[in-house]
Amino acid sequence: MPMVKDFFVHILGQVRILKKLYPGVMHFMIFWGVTIQVLGTIINILNMKLFIPWVTTFPRNGWYLGYELVMDIAGAFILLGVLMAAFRRYVLRPKTLETHWDDTVALLLLFLIAFVGFTNEGIRLMVTNPPWAAWSPVGNWAASIMVAILQATIMTATGFPVQEAAAVHDALVYTHVILALLLVGLVPFTKMRHLVNTPLNILVRPRRQTGELAKIEDIETTEILGVGKVTEFTPQQLLSFDACLRCGRCEEACPANYSGMPYSPRDLIQTLRKTMVGGLVTGEMKPEAEIMGSVMTEEYPWYCTTCGACLVKCPAFINPVDEVVDLRRYQLLTTGKMPKSVGDTMRNMERQGNPWGMPPENRMAWAEGLNVRELAPGDSADVLLFTGCAAAFDERNKKVTRAFVKLMQKAGVDFAVLGFDETCCGETARRMGHEYIFQEFAKQNIETFGKVKFNRIVTACPHCFNTLKNEYPQMGGNYEVLHYSELLNELDLTPAPSPEGRGEKVTFHDSCYLGRYNDIYTQPRALLDKAGVNRVEMARKRENSFCCGGGGGGMWLETDANTRINHHRLKDALDAKAEVVATACPYCLLMFDDAIRSKGIGEQIKVMDIAELLAAQMEV
Numbered sequence: 044m045p046m047v048k049d050f051f052v053h054i055l056g057q058v059r060i061l062k063k064l065y066p067g068v069m070h071f072m073i074f075w076g077v078t079i080q081v082l083g084t085i086i087n088i089l090n091m092k093l094f095i096p097w098v099t100t101f102p103r104n105g106w107y108l109g110y111e112l113v114m115d116i117a118g119a120f121i122l123l124g125v126l127m128a129a130f131r132r133y134v135l136r137p138k139t140l141e142t143h144w145d146d147t148v149a150l151l152l153l154f155l156i157a158f159v160g161f162t163n164e165g166i167r168l169m170v171t172n173p174p175w176a177a178w179s180p181v182g183n184w185a186a187s188i189m190v191a192i193l194q195a196t197i198m199t200a201t202g203f204p205v206q207e208a209a210a211v212h213d214a215l216v217y218t219h220v221i222l223a224l225l226l227v228g229l230v231p232f233t234k235m236r237h238l239v240n241t242p243l244n245i246l247v248r249p250r251r252q253t254g255e256l257a258k259i260e261d262i263e264t265t266e267i268l269g270v271g272k273v274t275e276f277t278p279q280q281l282l283s284f285d286a287c288l289r290c291g292r293c294e295e296a297c298p299a300n301y302s303g304m305p306y307s308p309r310d311l312i313q314t315l316r317k318t319m320v321g322g323l324v325t326g327e328m329k330p331e332a333e334i335m336g337s338v339m340t341e342e343y344p345w346y347c348t349t350c351g352a353c354l355v356k357c358p359a360f361i362n363p364v365d366e367v368v369d370l371r372r373y374q375l376l377t378t379g380k381m382p383k384s385v386g387d388t389m390r391n392m393e394r395q396g397n398p399w400g401m402p403p404e405n406r407m408a409w410a411e412g413l414n415v416r417e418l419a420p421g422d423s424a425d426v427l428l429f430t431g432c433a434a435a436f437d438e439r440n441k442k443v444t445r446a447f448v449k450l451m452q453k454a455g456v457d458f459a460v461l462g463f464d465e466t467c468c469g470e471t472a473r474r475m476g477h478e479y480i481f482q483e484f485a486k487q488n489i490e491t492f493g494k495v496k497f498n499r500i501v502t503a504c505p506h507c508f509n510t511l512k513n514e515y516p517q518m519g520g521n522y523e524v525l526h527y528s529e530l531l532n533e534l535d536l537t538p539a540p541s542p543e544g545r546g547e548k549v550t551f552h553d554s555c556y557l558g559r560y561n562d563i564y565t566q567p568r569a570l571l572d573k574a575g576v577n578r579v580e581m582a583r584k585r586e587n588s589f590c591c592g593g594g595g596g597g598m599w600l601e602t603d604a605n606t607r608i609n610h611h612r613l614k615d616a617l618d619a620k621a622e623v624v625a626t627a628c629p630y631c632l633l634m635f636d637d638a639i640r641s642k643g644i645g646e647q648i649k650v651m652d653i654a655e656l657l658a659a660q661m662e663v
Contacts (some may be wrong), residue, residue, distance in 0.1 A: 076120030269372025371476025372483030
């Protein structure tokens with residue numbers, strides 16, 4: 044079961060937290076140190092005559108020695124973890140790590156609880172000097188320090204001051220209990236609430252595919268389209284706001300934030316949390332208050348590229364992309380207040396059936412002279428090529444489509460297209476918030492798919508691929524969908540070796556919707572290796588790849604020349620000394636091409652699609 048797996052992998056195992064070594068080890072030690080100490084304290088209390096008839100006699104003998112050792116190690120974990128956390132927070136001070144008063148209070152209390160506990164253990168061992176003292180190494184070490192201090196100060200010839208030690212021991216027991224209760228009492232009012240909310244959010248989070256957005260059910264009749272007020276978020280979303288640790292991992296990975304845009308996924312979640320607390324808990328804000336325009340600017344949600352970098356980094360499995368799309372839906376479907384470029388794109392889709400605004404009768408212009416078979420109702424093919432709007436209407440991407448088709452023809456693939464019956468998959472409309480257009484396009488395509496017969500769908504566009512594979516099932520369309528890199532790896536394609544040797548240095552750019560959302564990393568690289576290119580890697584690659592800036596409607600939005608994401612990604616390729624950037628996404632291809640043109644470095648570096656590189660090597 045997914046919830047059971049998440050409990051052991053992400054709650055107990057801390058897998059995502061450990062992806063960053065220093066803070067991961069730090070948090071792991073604090074988490075397990077506190078957890079073991081709590082369990083050990085429960086065992087200790089159950090040995091007291093407080094819960095008759097359930098008083099236990101465990102642990103005893105050898106088990107007790109193990110108990111002492113484990114509890115000692117757990118306490119040491121807390122101390123070491125807290126010291127590491129303090130050093131990172133107050134000395135290293137990473138740019139994305141915020142420090143509030145409750146961070147200091149939490150670390151101080153955890154340190155004092157562990158310190159008082161070890162001091163008390165040291166007093167106990169110093170006075171009793173049991174034969175098993177070595178099984179409590181930290182406590183024994185504390186005892187030896189106390190003995191040294193006493194010998195140098197107040198120790199008398201009659202021995203240790205037992206009565207005084209007993210009095211100090213009792214006082215420290217009460218101090219330890221008070222500190223522990225204070226820590227527990229502060230949990231709901233401080234960052235420590237994540238002790239409860241984060242594991243709970245991990246368990247109850249939506250079990251959708253990574254690249255799948257929530258569907259608006261009964262869109263024709265539903266009263267709430269998108270989210271305009273904090274009360275309109277789902278209970279799980281509200282929980283996720285309170286589960287945020289403010290760790291900054293999402294902000295570190297966010298391409299919009301890195302590029303200097305006034306956006307941060309952490310700030311988005313924290314702003315929504317403050318609105319939630321102010322509106323639903325403290326009453327400082329009216330729950331009916333509009334989020335857009337009052338809590339955040341109307342432009343704020345449009346800085347996000349929906350690249351998913353924040354999703355794979357968040358230890359609490361918070362999904363800022365869901366909130367961004369909900370806010371966009373409200374703008375487009377309820378208020379009508381949206382950036383002009385968004386409105387223009389939506390009109391193109393409504394009138395022409397594609398975001399480029401090209402006449403639909405031009406959809407097959409790319410196939411001129413290729414003898415591509417078009418399916419009529421009742422016809423069949425093994426592979427249905429879903430061309431997509433970029434491949435059909437954009438002049439640069441038409442070359443990619445032709446190269447891919449030639450490769451399939453050379454390999455003898457039984458494929459065909461829908462021709463003029465194909466329409467946009469609706470991905471751009473959905474990511475930009477117009478759920479209605481998406482659903483209408485999906486219904487139309489699914490109806491068209493039902494009139495022909497095929498075994499698999501293949502597309503060169505990761506955005507189409509993700510939508511057809513992960514989101515069309517919401518609309519009743521369940522198909523086997525392949526990205527073209529997957530299909531090409533199946534085919535018997537053996538390029539001729541390059542006469543110049545390995546040639547230019549080629550680096551592959553991982554598309555967000557292909558990689559992070561659908562875990563396709565090896566297939567495109569395998570094709571480049573098959574083509575015999577001199578492949579090099581960028582520093583940010585695979586899951587940590589940097590967005591091109593074209594996702595989430597970014598292709599159609601006007602951006603400040605000083606904060607363009609594609610320029611930063613181009614720099615990654617230049618830093619890798621690459622001469623060719625290889626892409627497997629039409630949007631990535633265009634964004635790199637734009638960056639290269641803007642910087643005027645076309646003679647230094649160029650961008651090509653994998654299909655083009657492979658076709659060139661095979662001379663098709």
